[in-house]
Amino acid sequence: MINIKVNDKDYSVDVSPDMPILWVLRDVLGLTGTKFGCGLGVCGSCTVLLDGKAIRSCITPVSLVKDQNVISIEGVAGEHSTIQKAWEELNVPQCGFCQPGQVVSALALLKENPDPSDKDIDTAMSGNICRCGTYVRIRKAIHLAASMKNELHNTKGV
Amino acid sequence: MTIVKTTFGRRSFIRSTTLAGGGMMLGFSWLASCKPTPEQVLNMPKEWFNINAYLKIGENGLITIMSPNPEIGQNVKTSMPMIVAEELDADWKNVIVEQAPLNTDLFTRQLAGGSQSIRQGWESLRMAGASARQMLKEAAAQQWQVPVEEITTDNGMLSHQGSGNSAGFGEMASAASKIPVPEEVTLKSLKDFKIIRTSRKNVDGPKIVTGQPLYGLDYHREGMLIAMIAHPPAFGMKLKTVDDSVAKSMPGIKDVFTIKTFNDDYKRSAFDNSAFTDLVVVVGNTTWEAMNAKKALKIEWEMAPDIHLDMDLFGRQMSVHFPAGLENTDTHKAQMAELNKKPGKTVRKDGDPIKAFKNASKIIERSYSCPFLAHNCMEPMNFFADVTEDKAELAGPVQTPEFMEKSAAERLGLPLEKVDIQMTRMGGGFGRRLYGHFLTEAAVISQKIKAPVKLVYTREDDMTHGTYRPAYNALYRAALDENNNLVAFHVRTGGIPESPLSANRFPAGAVDHYLAEDWTIDSNITTGAFRAPRSNFIAGAEQSFLDEVAEEAGKDPIEFRLELLARAKSNPVGERNDYEAERYAGVLELVKEKSNWGKEQANLSRGVSAYFCHNSYVAQVLDMVMVNGAPVVEKVYCAIDCGIVVNPDAATNLAEGGVVDGIGHAMYSELTIKDGVPEQNNFDKYKLIRHSEAPKSIEVHFVKNDVDPTGLGEPPFPPIMGAVANALYKATGKRFYDQPFMGSSSKVLG
Numbered sequence: 080m081i082n083i084k085v086n087d088k089d090y091s092v093d094v095s096p097d098m099p100i101l102w103v104l105r106d107v108l109g110l111t112g113t114k115f116g117c118g119l120g121v122c123g124s125c126t127v128l129l130d131g132k133a134i135r136s137c138i139t140p141v142s143l144v145k146d147q148n149v150i151s152i153e154g155v156a157g158e159h160s161t162i163q164k165a166w167e168e169l170n171v172p173q174c175g176f177c178q179p180g181q182v183v184s185a186l187a188l189l190k191e192n193p194d195p196s197d198k199d200i201d202t203a204m205s206g207n208i209c210r211c212g213t214y215v216r217i218r219k220a221i222h223l224a225a226s227m228k229n230e231l232h233n234t235k236g237v
Numbered sequence: 238m239t240i241v242k243t244t245f246g247r248r249s250f251i252r253s254t255t256l257a258g259g260g261m262m263l264g265f266s267w268l269a270s271c272k273p274t275p276e277q278v279l280n281m282p283k284e285w286f287n288i289n290a291y292l293k294i295g296e297n298g299l300i301t302i303m304s305p306n307p308e309i310g311q312n313v314k315t316s317m318p319m320i321v322a323e324e325l326d327a328d329w330k331n332v333i334v335e336q337a338p339l340n341t342d343l344f345t346r347q348l349a350g351g352s353q354s355i356r357q358g359w360e361s362l363r364m365a366g367a368s369a370r371q372m373l374k375e376a377a378a379q380q381w382q383v384p385v386e387e388i389t390t391d392n393g394m395l396s397h398q399g400s401g402n403s404a405g406f407g408e409m410a411s412a413a414s415k416i417p418v419p420e421e422v423t424l425k426s427l428k429d430f431k432i433i434r435t436s437r438k439n440v441d442g443p444k445i446v447t448g449q450p451l452y453g454l455d456y457h458r459e460g461m462l463i464a465m466i467a468h469p470p471a472f473g474m475k476l477k478t479v480d481d482s483v484a485k486s487m488p489g490i491k492d493v494f495t496i497k498t499f500n501d502d503y504k505r506s507a508f509d510n511s512a513f514t515d516l517v518v519v520v521g522n523t524t525w526e527a528m529n530a531k532k533a534l535k536i537e538w539e540m541a542p543d544i545h546l547d548m549d550l551f552g553r554q555m556s557v558h559f560p561a562g563l564e565n566t567d568t569h570k571a572q573m574a575e576l577n578k579k580p581g582k583t584v585r586k587d588g589d590p591i592k593a594f595k596n597a598s599k600i601i602e603r604s605y606s607c608p609f610l611a612h613n614c615m616e617p618m619n620f621f622a623d624v625t626e627d628k629a630e631l632a633g634p635v636q637t638p639e640f641m642e643k644s645a646a647e648r649l650g651l652p653l654e655k656v657d658i659q660m661t662r663m664g665g666g667f668g669r670r671l672y673g674h675f676l677t678e679a680a681v682i683s684q685k686i687k688a689p690v691k692l693v694y695t696r697e698d699d700m701t702h703g704t705y706r707p708a709y710n711a712l713y714r715a716a717l718d719e720n721n722n723l724v725a726f727h728v729r730t731g732g733i734p735e736s737p738l739s740a741n742r743f744p745a746g747a748v749d750h751y752l753a754e755d756w757t758i759d760s761n762i763t764t765g766a767f768r769a770p771r772s773n774f775i776a777g778a779e780q781s782f783l784d785e786v787a788e789e790a791g792k793d794p795i796e797f798r799l800e801l802l803a804r805a806k807s808n809p810v811g812e813r814n815d816y817e818a819e820r821y822a823g824v825l826e827l828v829k830e831k832s833n834w835g836k837e838q839a840n841l842s843r844g845v846s847a848y849f850c851h852n853s854y855v856a857q858v859l860d861m862v863m864v865n866g867a868p869v870v871e872k873v874y875c876a877i878d879c880g881i882v883v884n885p886d887a888a889t890n891l892a893e894g895g896v897v898d899g900i901g902h903a904m905y906s907e908l909t910i911k912d913g914v915p916e917q918n919n920f921d922k923y924k925l926i927r928h929s930e931a932p933k934s935i936e937v938h939f940v941k942n943d944v945d946p947t948g949l950g951e952p953p954f955p956p957i958m959g960a961v962a963n964a965l966y967k968a969t970g971k972r973f974y975d976q977p978f979m980g981s982s983s984k985v986l987g
Contacts (some may be wrong), residue, residue: 093487095525102525106463111455112448114664115524116615117696121920124615152448163446170438170886173894174310175445176615176664182446201929208920210615210665211310212897214931216890 085110085145086154096142100134101125103141104151112152112179116208123207126178126180126187127151133187135206137181152179165224173211181207185221194225239424279331288372290343291321291365298393298407300327305336305344306354307636308441309666310894312887312952313354314924315440319883320355323432324366324425324777327406328393330927334440339638339658349636350671352948353850355883359945367422369413376412377404382897392431399410404841427881427943427966436886441662451662453633454693456621461689462491464520464682465527468513468702469538471913473563474516480535482962484519487533493519496681498674503647507550508640510704511674512559512763518682518902526694529922532938541761552602557734559761563913566708569608569733572758573710577604581729581754585740587810588750593725601789604714605778607976609733610767611699613925615868616664618620618675618694618702622683628655629680633691634663634670641673645680649819672704672919697918704765707732709774713782716750721790723748723801730775731756734764737771742849743821744783746814747801762910768898769951772850773958777903777976780846785972794845794963795829798822816849820878823940826858827876831938832847832858841871844963848956851948854881854940859932859960868898868968870932873960875953877937880944888949889937895953896935900925901926904956904979 080091085108092107097163100230104110104127113136116124117119120135127136128150136149155163162185171177180197181204195203209217241370282295292302302318318334339347346357377395378385381402388397396403444451469475481493498514499505517534521527544559594600608832629649635641639659648658663670679692694702709732716725730738736755745751767773787797799822806818825847828834835841840862847856858874872898882888905924909916911983917923962973 093525098523098525102523106523108523109457110448111450111457114452115454115617115693117920118528118697119919119921122615122696166446167438167442169449170436170442170890172310172439172445173312173890174615174663174665175441176452177441177443177447185769197933203680203703204928206927208615208925208927210613210898210925212894212901212926212931213890214897214928215893215930215935216347216655218931 081141083141083149084146085149087148087153092141093163094141097140100127100136100139100141100144100149104136110151110153115178116177116180121206123184124177124180126183126207128183128187131134131190133184140187150183152183155182160186161227162189162220162224165227168225169216169220171213171216171220172201173213177207177209181209181217185217185224188221190223195221259866282407286414288369288410288414289365290340291362292325293383294370294406294410294413296407296410298331298405300325300332300406301335302332303335305337305347306358307347307349307638307660308336309636309663309670311349311350311354312884313349315357315437316663316883316887317358318440319432319437320359321366322571323430324363324371326390326392329432329437331393336660339642339660341639341923347639349666350668352853352952353951354394355946356852356948363424364422367424369420371419371422372413372416373406373409375416375933376409377402380409380412421684425445431518433881434885435885437884439887443583452616452664453619453621453661454616454664456632456661456691458621458623458689459620461691462520462686463524464518464529464679464690464692465524465531465535465695465704466678466692467517467536468520468698469532470701471563471586472512472910473541473913474538476517477537477539479517479537481517482534483535484530484854486812487526487530489522490530491520491522492686493517493530493534496678496685498681499648502674505546506644507548507555508637508671508673509644509677510548510672510763510765511702512761513702516678518607520682520686520690522639528695535924548944555766558759560759562761562930564647564760564762564910565912566608566909569708569758569760569910573606573708573731573733574604574755576731576758577710577712577729581731581756583752583754584738585745585751585811585813587748588725588744590725590727590752591751593750594714594716594727597724598719598968599717600714601717601786602712602714603782603785603974604710605781605974606710607708607774608909609708609762609764610902610906611703611908611915611922611923612667612669612767613640613700614663614665614667614669617696617699618670619692620676620679620691621691621840622679623689624649624680624684627651630657630659631680632659632661632678635673635676636662636666636668637672637673639899641676644673647679648677649680649684667768668770669704672765676679686960696892696920698983701917702920703908704763706767706773707735707737707764709737711737711775711778713778715782717786717787718789722790723786723790725750727752728779729754731758733758735771737775739771739815741813741815743802743805745811746811746818747805749810751810769850769955772848772951775956776846776848776850777958777962780848780956781962781972784844784963784966793832793835795825798825798847804889818855820848820940821849824854824876824878826872827938827940828856828858831876831936832874834858839892842964842967844960844965844967846921846956846959848952848959850955851951853877853947853949853952855952855956857957857960859964861959861964863968868965872946873932873935873957875937877949877953878939878940878942879952880946882939882941883946885939888939891949892937892953893935896957897926897931899954899957899963900932901930903961904930905975905977933935
């Protein structure tokens with residue numbers, strides 16, 4: 080049994096220690112908001128926060144998590160963050176499949192850099208592919224979320 | 238105001254007690270989106286009254302509208318119900334949307350492809366809303382004892398001025414559900430539209446950004462197993478033997494076996510296209526366990542024979558040849574270049590092109606090419622199947638559920654009515670999910686293992702078991718007279734395995750002497766439709782060539798095109814030209830105005846392009862700058878004529894996506910083949926456009942007219958490749974002829 084904390088909740092899962100966090104979330108805990116895109120950590124669809132830092136859950140074995148808290152998109156949803164509001168406000172998604180990963184990457188960026196430039200956004204977000212090409216709207220949504228940062232500061236935890 | 242007979246898809250309007258609300262598939266509504274739209278204010282009603290197959294109304298006035306077509310990101314799940322709501326005169330705040338089940342008796346063309354959902358659904362969606370509104374009015378007229386013509390509707394309310402009566406739709410819903418379906422209905426005047434032509438948010442938006450289950454890959458059923466498949470490593474190979482002894486004993490593994498997707502005597506439709514039909518299947522408890530066991534399989538492959546297949550494409554018979562052998566991109570390129578040296582099959586000829594070229598003052602000749610592309614939907618191919626002895630329940634992402642239902646029924650030996658397909662939201666389509674072999678594979682696996690199962694492709698499976706965009710090559714020649722007028726135009730083009738030629742499109746009709754020829758090369762690499770098939774290459778090639786011809790003629794590239802279009806309008810050559818010169822010129826005029834063409838800043842390199850496909854017209858201007866020797870797209874201006882725009886902000890988003898997609902594929906992407914093996918199998922090797930390469934901004938403008946809506950998913954995609962090439966020339970002084978323009982060595986990020 081492996082103990083894991085996801086979205087501030089403790090779980091005990093009976094899986095092989097090398098199983099990536101992605102599959103623990105999706106297949107074992109039924110949290111399917113985190114998406115499978117490449118399995119190599121190169122498309123960003125599976126991005127989650129591990130102790131506040133963005134990681135690729137498809138290549139991170141569950142055994143590495145230890146006592147750190149995993150925040151998946153469902154954990155962001157609980158607080159309905161400013162970023163998600165900005166995403167909805169600007170109607171960012173097309174197919175939407177990559178967007179949970181984009182939102183979590185944006186969250187990690189704004190934690191580090193509350194007022195990022197276009198260049199900062201491009202650098203931080205270039206690991207997240209959007210096949211539909213919503214990049215221009217994502218950039219705008221991150222700026223919008225940053226401009227609502229007072230609200231962001233008030234958002235508990237994230 | 239238009240009065241129409243309600244004959245079109247009439248069965249849709251026969252009141253159904255089972256359909257609206259998804260009751261058809263009992264216990265099978267896991268993904269039914271009975272969730273509020275962002276603006277919804279009313280609670281769920283105590284009772285629903287079915288008005289017709291498209292809608293039901295609750296006693297409290299809440300309305301459920303079914304979205305008939307598959308959603309691949311083109312936003313039809315919002316825009317199709319908007320059209321129903323408009324004619325119903327509903328208050329959008331009180332509308333919730335559900336994905337309709339596949340039902341070919343009630344809905345027409347439940348397919349995502351060809352940018353046709355809105356265009357072909359327009360009439361039936363309007364009729365569904367208008368006939369329901371008429372039934373509500375008749376119910377009110379009976380109750381209030383007033384003439385039905387005197388009753389008006391507005392925002393979910395019925396009123397009668399004379400008597401002072403008024404009621405919400407909900408109050409009349411029960412009575413309306415018992416009114417006979419009207420023989421004819423009156424559609425709204427366009428000037429009375431309140432919902433169509435206004436921007437409404439994606440009804441799935443909140444679910445998407447909060448990670449709620451929506452996609453096939455998220456589908457879950459109690460007791461469900463996960464299946465993965467192994468297919469040959471190279472096109473031209475097939476399964477010989479498998480040693481599954483290690484894999485079978487691995488943790489979490491239920492079984493390992495082989496399947497045959499399509500029986501040998503089955504006549505496939507074009508949507509059954511798949512190179513690999515004998516597959517090794519691993520079934521386990523979790524995706525990770527199945528993935529690991531798959532790696533432990535020891536499989537021997539052998540050369541596949543020469544294959545001839547007769548396929549059916551919308552009733553048209555096609556004979557397809559997959560030659561034996563292991564193919565190579567290098568050989569393909571050489572073969573295509575060779576074929577462009579000799580005459581092809583003449584598809585259209587106007588005037589005397591041979592003589593005109595002989596007498597020309599100047600001849601310009603250029604060749605263009607593009608590689609195979611993988612669709613690379615972000616959601617890898619997958620499907621859920623629960624097949625028992627007497628029925629099959631299938632759920633997942635497929636663009637052609639009507640066709641795949643038939644395919645699965647035949648393969649499973651079940652009557653068509655015993656096969657149900659639930660359409661999940663799709664993590665991208667781009668044409669890849671028109672070819673639903675993965676659905677049939679899932680069904681065969683479930684039937685064999687006698688359990689509910691979800692088949693999941695790895696990214697590598699997805700990229701190497703593709704139905705790729707064909708590789709193409711085109712030779713263009715233009716003849717100018719001594720006054721630099723374009724007097725003759727010649728295109729010779731072909732591809733592997735199809736030709737991209739549309740011989741009757743511009744500049745056909747604008748040039749006196751015109752010759753269009755083509756050729757094809759058979760291949761065992763499976764190819765298929767990719768966003769704007771054929772146009773996705775030929776538009777960029779043609780528009781780069783016209784740019785070069787304009788330059789040789791000493792003319793502004795927009796004025797040069799406008800002159801040709803003026804000719805095509807006033808005095809067209811030939812009769813089969815399949816574009817309207819005036820609307821084509823209209824988008825060029827609009828983009829010229831919006832981009833301040835001719836007044837550009839010194840540091841910006843501009844390229845223009847325009848194209849007509851999928852019934853819509855698009856012109857684009859792209860501004861580029863060079864930063865440290867690398868091209869950066871500053872801004873793109875996009876002018877579109879697709880008739881009435883149902884949902885402007887969503888349409889703008891789709892056009893922005895087409896622009897980014899086109900820039901990415903023209904600049905960076907390719908799939909190459911070596912000895913039958915796709916050399917790129919994941920995003921570490923296959924380069925897709927990333928955030929940092931996207932334009933800084935995109936401005937989209939729509940021509941305002943009252944033409945019935947036409948396609949939008951595809952049209953903004955093809956022309957941008959020409960705009961990229963033309964801007965690159967301005968920025969670098971060098972013409973780019975072969976995609977991807979940045980070459981195979983493009984840096985791949987991760």
